[in-house]
Amino acid sequence: QVFKLKDYKPTDFVVERIDLTFELDPRETKVISRVILHRREGVAKDVPLVFDGDELTLDGLQLDGSDIDPALYDVTPDTLVIRGLPESAPFEVTVSTTISPETNTALMGLYRTNGVYCTQCEAEGFRRITYFYDRPDVLAVYTVTIIASKDEAKYLLSNGNYLGGGNYDEGRHFAAWFDPHPKPSYLFALVAGDLGLIEDTFTTMSGREVALKIYVEHGKEPRAGYAMDALKRSMRWDEEVYGREYDLDIFQIVAVSDFNMGAMENKGLNVFNDKYVLADPATATDADFANIEAIIAHEYFHNWTGNRITCRDWFQLCLKEGLTVYRDHAFSADQRSAPVKRIAEIRLLKAHQFPEDAGPLAHPVRPESYREINNFYTTTVYEKGSEVVRMIRTVVGAEDFRKGMDLYFERHDGDAATIEDFLACFAEASGRDFKQFSLWYSQAGTPSVTVSTDWNEAKKTFKVTLEQSLAPTPGQSRKAPMHIPLAYGLILPDGSEFAGHPTGKEAADGVLHLTRRRQVFTFTGVPGRPVLSINRGFSAPVNIAMEQSTADLAHIARHDSDGVARWQAISEQATRHLVEASRLARDGRNLPSARDLADILVATAADDSLEPAFRAQALTLPAESDIAREIGSNIDPDAIHAAREAVLSEIARAGLAVFSDLADGAPKGPYSPGAADAGRRALAGIAMNYAAIAEGSPARAKAAFDAADNMTTLSQALQVMTQNFPAAAETRQALDTFRTRFADDPLVLDKWYSLQALAPGAGTRARVEELLAGKDFDRTNPNRMRALVGAFTSGNPTGFNAADGGGYRLLAREVVDIDKRNPQLAARLLTAMRSWRSLEAERQEQARLALVSIRSAGNLSADVSDIVDRMLAA
Numbered sequence: 001q002v003f004k005l006k007d008y009k010p011t012d013f014v015v016e017r018i019d020l021t022f023e024l025d026p027r028e029t030k031v032i033s034r035v036i037l038h039r040r041e042g043v044a045k046d047v048p049l050v051f052d053g054d055e056l057t058l059d060g061l062q063l064d065g066s067d068i069d070p071a072l073y074d075v076t077p078d079t080l081v082i083r084g085l086p087e088s089a090p091f092e093v094t095v096s097t098t099i100s101p102e103t104n105t106a107l108m109g110l111y112r113t114n115g116v117y118c119t120q121c122e123a124e125g126f127r128r129i130t131y132f133y134d135r136p137d138v139l140a141v142y143t144v145t146i147i148a149s150k151d152e153a154k155y156l157l158s159n160g161n162y163l164g165g166g167n168y169d170e171g172r173h174f175a176a177w178f179d180p181h182p183k184p185s186y187l188f189a190l191v192a193g194d195l196g197l198i199e200d201t202f203t204t205m206s207g208r209e210v211a212l213k214i215y216v217e218h219g220k221e222p223r224a225g226y227a228m229d230a231l232k233r234s235m236r237w238d239e240e241v242y243g244r245e246y247d248l249d250i251f252q253i254v255a256v257s258d259f260n261m262g263a264m265e266n267k268g269l270n271v272f273n274d275k276y277v278l279a280d281p282a283t284a285t286d287a288d289f290a291n292i293e294a295i296i297a298h299e300y301f302h303n304w305t306g307n308r309i310t311c312r313d314w315f316q317l318c319l320k321e322g323l324t325v326y327r328d329h330a331f332s333a334d335q336r337s338a339p340v341k342r343i344a345e346i347r348l349l350k351a352h353q354f355p356e357d358a359g360p361l362a363h364p365v366r367p368e369s370y371r372e373i374n375n376f377y378t379t380t381v382y383e384k385g386s387e388v389v390r391m392i393r394t395v396v397g398a399e400d401f402r403k404g405m406d407l408y409f410e411r412h413d414g415d416a417a418t419i420e421d422f423l424a425c426f427a428e429a430s431g432r433d434f435k436q437f438s439l440w441y442s443q444a445g446t447p448s449v450t451v452s453t454d455w456n457e458a459k460k461t462f463k464v465t466l467e468q469s470l471a472p473t474p475g476q477s478r479k480a481p482m483h484i485p486l487a488y489g490l491i492l493p494d495g496s497e498f499a500g501h502p503t504g505k506e507a508a509d510g511v512l513h514l515t516r517r518r519q520v521f522t523f524t525g526v527p528g529r530p531v532l533s534i535n536r537g538f539s540a541p542v543n544i545a546m547e548q549s550t551a552d553l554a555h556i557a558r559h560d561s562d563g564v565a566r567w568q569a570i571s572e573q574a575t576r577h578l579v580e581a582s583r584l585a586r587d588g589r590n591l592p593s594a595r596d597l598a599d600i601l602v603a604t605a606a607d608d609s610l611e612p613a614f615r616a617q618a619l620t621l622p623a624e625s626d627i628a629r630e631i632g633s634n635i636d637p638d639a640i641h642a643a644r645e646a647v648l649s650e651i652a653r654a655g656l657a658v659f660s661d662l663a664d665g666a667p668k669g670p671y672s673p674g675a676a677d678a679g680r681r682a683l684a685g686i687a688m689n690y691a692a693i694a695e696g697s698p699a700r701a702k703a704a705f706d707a708a709d710n711m712t713t714l715s716q717a718l719q720v721m722t723q724n725f726p727a728a729a730e731t732r733q734a735l736d737t738f739r740t741r742f743a744d745d746p747l748v749l750d751k752w753y754s755l756q757a758l759a760p761g762a763g764t765r766a767r768v769e770e771l772l773a774g775k776d777f778d779r780t781n782p783n784r785m786r787a788l789v790g791a792f793t794s795g796n797p798t799g800f801n802a803a804d805g806g807g808y809r810l811l812a813r814e815v816v817d818i819d820k821r822n823p824q825l826a827a828r829l830l831t832a833m834r835s836w837r838s839l840e841a842e843r844q845e846q847a848r849l850a851l852v853s854i855r856s857a858g859n860l861s862a863d864v865s866d867i868v869d870r871m872l873a874a
């Protein structure tokens with residue numbers, strides 16, 4: 001079944017409120033749902049009520065307390081249709097179902113994880129609990145009563161404020177919750193279990209006290225402190241930056257170990273993958289701490305962008321996700337180093353979203369049709385969606401952006417809104433027209449902008465010609481020109497910046513607004529030949545094609561006033577060199593000298609005036625997958641690997657003295673997860689990698705491993721060994737030590753699996769098979785599967801793409817197997833093959849065969865068949 005944006009229609013009945021009662025039991029949980037509704041005005045009296053279900057069995061059905069005549073309803077596992085309902089008066093429908101959380105392996109709806117009952121309802125999990133209007137535009141006030149055994153479930157939690165509770169019957173107790181804020185079913189949550197708890201409070205800007213609670217597995221309480229701290233900072237930030245205050249007496253977070261995604265913003269009761277809650281210096285890396293901070297903030301910010309204002313339908317998913325990612329990015333930038341944060345965002349966008357946009361799974365930020373909505377929680381909806389919001393701010397300016405947001409909150413509080421509603425607020429606040437801009441929501445694919453410049457020495461004029469194009473994507477063969485805001489600077493020979501702006505064009509704000517296919521901007525009175533720094537800070541998510549000399553790139557890298565632009569110039573230079581070297585390697589030719597690149601990188605590494613975190617970013621070469629993306633077609637992963645290794649080692653040898661020095665530069669003394677110390681550790685880590693490469697020995701890394709007193713350094717050292725010296729005795733020994741030391745800590749063991757899966761080379765597949773076959777390997781845990789299979793298939797180009805196709809067959813086999821239990825996880829892992837058509841012919845054929853084998857497996861879920869069909873469609 002295909003769902004289409006243009007088919008939107010409101011429900012025939014309006015839900016006023018819903019009261020849910022749960023009698024929890026692992027295999028026979030009884031759910032009673034009392035829903036008060038009335039027929040929508042204008043809906044004919046013979047129109048039936050149609051509720052959604054998913055694998056449900058109906059136990060009972062009443063209208064205003066009396067059983068409904070079976071002749072008046074039809075029920076299947078997926079739907080409940082009731083006829084003969086009152087014409088205008090409100091009525092109450094009582095629906096009883098029995099569900100089995102214990103055997104719910106899809107991790108959607110109500111399920112069990114480590115003995116804890118928990119829910120995941122977004123997008124369509126509520127229909128696995130009871131028959132209901134399971135769609136985001138049906139907002140209702142919820143009352144929830146939970147009954148459970150005291151031994152099994154000490155805490156009984158749901159959304160909203162606690163009403164009360166107590167003893168129920170022999171051995172059982174109950175609790176009741178009331179959420180006064182009308183919400184859609186996807187924000188419903190229930191958690192019940194025996195958990196550890198840490199508590200704090202937050203006083204809002206208007207002086208209300210909010211109880212903060214984070215529930216984790218017993219014994220892990222000390223690892224929840226950082227998440228609590230991040231939560232309080234998020235709450236304060238949303239008040240200060242957006243004027244948004246929290247709106248219940250209590251805010252709760254529960255960390256669970258089996259979770260399909262990162263976390264979920266259920267009203268007042270966020271449920272998290274424990275990977276994004278638990279951290280301490282001994283078990284979490286700096287990156288883990290940063291992710292926790294970002295995701296805690298993300299889910300908290302959803303309270304306003306997502307919950308108070310939700311989506312009319314799932315096509316509008318980016319309305320809440322793009323905007324909330326934009327907000328969590330801004331939060332992290334404020335808490336840490338803004339340029340370093342931006343660099344990481346650009347890297348991520350190019351590494352994940354650009355390939356999605358360039359392949360068979362490309363779709364607009366707001367899709368227009370889908371078969372399975374779970375497959376649209378994508379980097380396009382999230383990350384490109386965030387970039388689009390960022391561009392809105394670039395176009396209207398900071399002040400009007402805030403005005404537009406205020407208007408959005410004021411006008412749509414309590415609504416299920418659309419992208420049109422959102423854009424209208426900025427149009428009104430700024431007096432601009434967003435018609436052309438809105439193409440960012442409807443046209444898929446990454447635009448290309450070709451830039452050419454012309455310097456006239458005699459007239460002192462500088463001409464910039466911009467030309468945009470957008471390649472066809474599935475279902476969209478022809479595209480209209482978009483509004484592309486390109487931040488820029490002209491850097492003069494002395495390194496200063498030209499202050500003038502182009503004639504006749506609206507570009508005074510440091511932004512060239514490209515709105516036609518081709519546009520020329522002329523600068524006059526330019527004192528000397530300038531170097532153009534374009535798409536500064538990645539103001540638009542586009543590919544820039546410009547012939548710029550190495551000397552000009554070096555000029556930007558040295559002088560640009562914008563740190564992100566300096567990194568962009570360095571990264572461009574590295575990318576060009578690596579692309580060239582990879583092509584030559586593929587053709588079996590000699591590689592060019594990387595001397596120029598090495599000089600820049602070593603000079604950057606040694607420049608103490610630069611932030612350590614920035615230097616670490618500059619030293620991190622584009623990944624093999626980045627090089628593959630730039631090359632675009634006929635990819636030979638082995639050639640790319642060989643070329644990149646050669647460049648790494650040339651840089652390493654050129655800078656050994658500097659790297660050797662920096663490798664010892666990690667902060668001494670007690671660990672702090674703050675950005676400054678994390679930056680110093682990042683620089684020390686990358687320097688250790690270069691030094692070890694130059695020395696051709698794992699000794700340095702092994703010493704760092706043995707001396708490490710925190711997980712960041714420990715895993716950096718282990719990574720240097722597994723990446724560069726996978727077969728060395730020191731590496732095997734370190735892996736064993738790591739495994740033994742963290743045998744009881746699943747989240748840390750995930751790192752052990754990933755590091756091995758990421759070791760380059762065709763031989764890694766055998767190791768992955770061995771690990772998969774281990775008797776304590778838990779195939780039902782999504783984190784574990786992602787750590788091993790996900791890391792291997794999406795992070796190890798030479799291993800996964802081994803020429804014999806063994807990697808593809810491994811993935812196909814696992815996807816078909818996982819699909820029987822957890823379709824969402826299976827579909828997500830399968831997307832690792834989304835760029836298969838850009839491979840060289842032989843690998844492409846192997847990949848195609850693997851995809852065809854999945855398609856012919858039979859009994860596929862909608863999730864997996866949707867992905868495999870789109871990937872195979874021409």
Ligand code: ARG
Pocket residue numbers: 122123260261262263264265298299321374377
């Ligand atoms: N709304 C959640 C977040 O962005 C993600 C939930 C995704 N759930 C899903 N079933 N696809 O934090």
Ligand code: ZN
Pocket residue numbers: 298302320321324
């Ligand atoms: Zn989100």
